[in-house]
Amino acid sequence: MGRDVSRERSARAVLLIGGFLVAVVISELLLRIFGLGYGGVHMVSSDVLHHVHPPDYRFVSYHRSREHGGHVVYYDEAGRRAHPDQSAVDLTGYEGAVAVMGDSFVEALQVAHEDSFVGRLQTAANGHTPVQNYGTSSYGPALYLLQWRHQIRQQRPSYIFLMLFGNDVRNDAEMTAIAQVDSCGEIVAVSGAEQTWFARVARSTYLARLVRKVQLQLVWAWEHWGEETGESFLDFLEENPDITDLTDGYLQQLVRETREVGTQLVLLAVPSKEDTLRRAARTTRRAFHDKVRVWAEQHRVPFVDLATPFLVAAEAGARLFFPRDIHFTEEGHRVVADVLLSAYPKVFTGE
Template sequence: MALRRIAALLVQVLVILAVTAALDLAGGLACSGRCDFVDNTEHRKKYRIRHPVYHHALAPDVTVMARWGNTTYPLSTNSLGFRDAAPRTVPKAPPAGWTRLLLLGDSFTEGQGVPWPDTLAGRLTRALAPRHETVLNGAVSSYATAIYLAKMRYLLEVEKLAVDRVVLLMDISDPLNDAGWYETTADGRVVDRDSPAVEESLPQRLGQWYKRTSLIARLVVRLRDNLHYAGLKAEYEARADHDGAPFDLALVEEKTTGIRDAVWTYDDEAWAAYGQKGRAIAKANLDQLKALLDARGIPFTLVVYPWPDQIFHDPQAPRQTDFWRAWAAANGTRFVNLFPLFTDGLSPEKALATYFIPYDVHWNAAGHGLVAKALLDALDSPSLDWEKPFSAVRK
């Protein structure tokens, strides 16, 4: 009798669990892309996807509320999977009488945390439209030179995309990513380093699908995210100046410097561990990228800019600026050095408070505006070596 009661109870429990799971997944599917209250870090996997050739990309033709830190912002992509003002079909060539500029870069150039109109690409789109030049933003978070090369080759050779000039904003994190994260296979695909042939198993894919779909799982992760960001906010407020100033320079330096991705420009151990190797890989990739563009007569512009680590500790960063200036001069490439824009005539406190997301390494809307203004000036300059201090650009 007791066993029957236990068996009956187990059946009831299993039925309840099955019904709950079915309702949970049905609700998750119904909420997909519609319910911001359950969006979380797993939500990113719906629009940040794997690519078989250039490792990862943004999903094409989506509009979502993306999250960066404790901020949400709208993110839309076009048919190429490029961030854009809204979903649209991108033609192979620009309209008659128009030219096309392609941006390459990582999270800075993608514009994480910033609405499209305020991003570098959004601002360039508006500024260049009167000149009959369109802008495409091929940048995605965590890209590096291996991906810039593979993606550019794919766009030109497979997508047959017509491009009139390319501007690459090279990130300080590229050497670490190139040396430690990615490698290129013999057939030109970019894969995770040390695991080029590993694919997720069926149980792993099902587990990832469940975490992206289940309302319960998404709410649990959302709760975790909110607790994490609430803790950070409380720490920032506790450390803020007593006069109400929303900026604590010591906390900014603590949160945005000493980051492994960036310290190689001034830290000899990091330079020996990955910086020198990563920069050598980057040079080899850019040599190929330049040759690819030269073969099609496409002008190339290389842009470098600092992270907070450089603003605080290495404002000239010769391992980055001098090296790529010399490379650009040797290869007939326009070189744009944005380091003085953030370090010459600006205190670290002023630069970080004005042009960066609070306690983050990325530009805010004002930072994107400053970079857009500088880049427009550089692209109009007859000089192939552009470098101006903050004061000259802000006039």
């Protein structure tokens, strides 16, 4: 009698486990069939650049607050943000080729590729010249210098447009602390932490990514329950540091190396969200954007002003930043693209 009960329990356990596994497999297949591979931002560890995008990888973007997302994000064979239907383009041999560098503001996961400012520049170029997006979240001048050396220099683009942001200074300090240097003290690599087996499986499994999405959105909804909607400056800290000797050194080295091969480096800086939306903040402090402008003038590097066009657009009622997220909306990206097309028409359109 006892054996029969034990066998019955074992059979039930096998059926339950088997049923669960079948449900998992079916769910995974359905998610893949419908292309519902959700993700926020995906990185893999790098021995040189700390973290990079996985090549030929796509996912459906989302944000925990649900204020943006739902579009497909694609990294091409070279790990660059690109149109989901686009193949990687080698810039070598193209006169006037453009590389755009920066952090998450350039990567622009918050909007569809064609609505990002790099996507708009590609559309405007219309085959006149290739424009490639090298934007990578959490990069700063230390990693930009290494990215130039290992991903971009060999392609010799005619122009590099580099967008800086206030947290770049902190990122430089953090990356330098774990960097490998040569006998002269020159940075040569920043090795990223090795990813666990679980992290690799979670990134490649659509069902795990869906569970993670639901978890983050539920936690965010609970933490912000009852809050009024509207513009917020609290979800993301807008850093406004001075340019340190460390960051200054990386930028100067990047300027020297790009000039050596005939590549024109052009600097931009993200306008302050607070300064753009709050009149009082405009007269009480010097924004990071202005500090970059002064640095560019001192080192004879072309600089494109974005703060003034953003103020004008904001006064006209344009919604340039997401209410909670600190990044550009589609309108913000449109302003950036329009400014660059106006400042460098021959580069992008040949006119």
